[in-house]
Amino acid sequence: MSEPTSRRRLVLLAGWGCDARIWRDLADHWPEAVEVRTPDWPGHGARPELRDPAALGALAEAMADDLPADAVWVGWSLGGLLAGALLDRLPAPRALVLLGMDARFCHPEGVDEAALATFRGAFRRDPDATRAHFLRWQLRGEPAPRAAHRRLLTLLGEQAPAPTTTLAAGLAQLARLDNTRRLAAAPCPVHRLAGEADPLLTPALRAGADRRIADAGHAPMLSQPQALAGALAAIAAAPERRPTVQETPS
Structure with missing residues (x-):
């Protein structure tokens, strides 16, 4: 017997x-x-900015209604890092999907700490230009980067989606958050998805992903939306399975 439709719920969280x-x-x-x-993160879209945009406790409180326990949480890039950080602050979801992200962002063979520090310095000097550069840079792994960039601008426009303080806090979280402990003892299955040419992930992380999206980089929602939707729908439709003390979370 298949699961009730109400159990097949996905919450997608942007980066x-x-x-x-x-x-x-x-x-x-x-x-x-x-x-x-x-749902949008606080400070994005019509949602008000948190008084302290970097505070995980306030973030959990603000997102509690948007991250139900009977859903699969899908976090892309920073969204995956934040979703993982909320595992010990909110009731556990059916599963957590990390798209283009692992337990932490910086890695010597990927985006290292020095590169991120340089980027944060550039953002402090010129937030708009630095964000625009990043949006282009992250699309290097897509099969048609210029087309992906045009589509991204069509969807988002050129104006920043959040105040500079919220965006700066997000960069600080990319630099500091480490979910290694949380994911090692995750209260739900953890799935890792990656574009097979994601330039922000190390080769080992791409190769070790549970699912790889062919002909895609860091933003498969732009270059391979059908393949990405199919992969996420398959995870949502899978029977619920909680880790036990004898099991290692996937």
């Missing part, structure tokens, strides 16, 4: 410098049995 509009190209590719929500 740094973007908001929920980044997911719009997936809309035509969802099976009818899957319910999808795309």
